[in-house]
Amino acid sequence: MGYQTASTDDVDSVIDGEYGGMWFLKEALDTEELGLTVMQLEPGAKGKPHDHSEDGQEEIYCVVDGEVVVEFDDETITLGENEAVRIDAGQRRQIRNESDALARLVLVGAPI
Structure with a gap:
């Protein structure tokens, strides 16, 4: 088969539902290489600070619904x-x- 389907119903969330x-x-x-993650953040929720220097993975965050703030070392941006x-x-x-609203994102990552 030349394709594969999946749904968030097929896997468990890796964070507590209250957040x-x-x-994944x-x-x-x-x-083999490409990672795809669906993320929902409740109002006031946040992810953990991290980088991918050990695994060399670059990422793209795309906001599907709502708005999020992404904080970097010396800059903060808002994505709608x-x-x-x-x-x-x-x-x-x-x-x-x-x-004050739920935010939904699609995260894509792969090693460089």
């Missing part, structure tokens, strides 16, 4: 619906939902 949800679909889609940011592997980042 939203985060579903890489394994369910049987990809249908906006995206590409992040270098070594760049430390943290994502937050400072709005």
Whole structure:
């Protein structure tokens, strides 16, 4: 078969539901390098500060619904619906939902 389908219903969220949800679909889609994650952040929720310097993975965050703040070492940006940011592997980042509405994102990553 030349394709594979997956849904967030196929995998467990890796974060507690009170903060939203985060579903890693890489394994369910049987990809070799490309990672795909669906993320929901409840108002006031935030991700953990991190980078990918050890695994060399660059990422793209694309906001599907709502608005998020992405904090870097020396800068903070706000992304609204249908906006995206590409992040270098070594760049430390943290994502937050400072709005009053649920935020939904698609995260894509692969080693450089």
